[in-house]
Amino acid sequence: MSMASLAPISQCHTLLRKPSSKLNLSSSFIPRDLPFSKTQSFELPRMASKSYIVSASTKEMSRKRYPxxxxxFVEEMRFVAMKLHTKEQAKEGEKEVKQPEERSVRQWEPTVDGYLKFLVDSKLVYETLESIVDKAAFPIYAxxxxxxxxxxxxLANDLKWFEEQGYGIPGPSSPGVTYAEYLKQVSENDPQAFICHFYNTYxxxxxGGRMIGxxxxEKLLNNKELEFYKWDGDLSQLLQHVRDKLNKVSESWTREEKNHCLNETEKSFKHSGEILRLILS
Known part of the structure; x- marks a missing residue:
């Protein structure tokens, strides 16, 4: 829940003026924007080529990596997300407790009515996410x-079970409706932002969602495990499959696009926190 510049192109042109030896350099030393293929040879003086390579290596090593x-990139997203937890929620958390849902789950006093609101709003959010992926306005969603x-x-099955037990099922409330609308908006023109919400939600x-469930x-349902907390198949394998897909999709992003995705994490936490808070209402 990466990225260094080589020596200026002008330097390369200077070196090309007085060729003295022919080298077939590895493509890792050739700037991508120069008009040479991976196997094409070109002329460089011996001493100059050594200096050029050392310069490139030094710049590559000196660039600061992101956590x-x-x-x-999934690990970058995870790092940012964990920092937005409180210490009571996760050992890596840095956020101060300000809202009831940010306390340890052991301190929660949930209500059935509140839990039903949470499930209904969660259902709307997941329905929206899955519809966006299915329609795939951007190829990466597919x-x-x-x-x-x-x-x-x-979630639809769980709410049907509650209804069979005699509970009235409420309609979606403001937190779920607001978040669903926001997801639709960003998905249409901001794929990096949408991927951030996709990752953090699932x-x-x-x-933490399983622990909350x-x-x-234990407190409300006599330990009944809802379908919401069950997966068809090995969960760790499913997560790894999606993790690999996320890393693959983000490989083509610029550093700026990746940072934009990371910066969306706080909004994701804001919306999901408002829905989570319904459990305690």
Whole structure:
């Protein structure tokens, strides 16, 4: 829940004026924007070529890496997300407790009515996410079709069970409606932002969400495990499959696009926190 510039192109042109030896350099030393193929030879003086390579290596090594960058972009997203937790929620958390849902789940006092509101709004959010992926306004969304983490149908079954027990099922409330509309908006013109919400919604539910579900079930449902917290297949494998897809999709992004995605994390937490707070209402 990565990226260095080589020596200026003008330097290369200077070196090309007085060729003295012919080298077939590895493509890793050739700037991508120069008009040479991976196997094409060109002339460089011996001493100049050594200086050029050392300069490139020094700049590559001196560039500061982003936290988690070496492991892939998903790790960058995870790092940013964990920092937005409180210490009571996660050991890596840095946020101060300001809202009731930010306390440890052990301190929660959930209500059935509030939990039903949470499930209804969650169902709307997952329905929206899965519809966006299915329609795929951007080709990268199609990578996540039928990924095994989908929750809409599971939630629909759970709400049907509550109805059979005699509970009235409310309509979606403001937090869920607002978040669903926001997801639709960003998905149409901001794929990096949408991917941030996609990642945080599904991966948060598979981790902290399961813990919340267990504690609420203990207090309200006589330990009944809802479908919302069950997956068809091995969850760790499903998560890894989606993690690999996310890393693959982000490989073509610029550093600026990746940072834009990371910066959307706070909005994701804001919206999901408002929905989570319904459990305690």
């Amino acid at each position: 988690g960058e070496a492991k892939g 990578e996540f079709k039928n990924n095994g983490l989908e929750r809409f149908e599971k 991966f948060a539910h598979s981790a 267990k504690k609420v079930a």
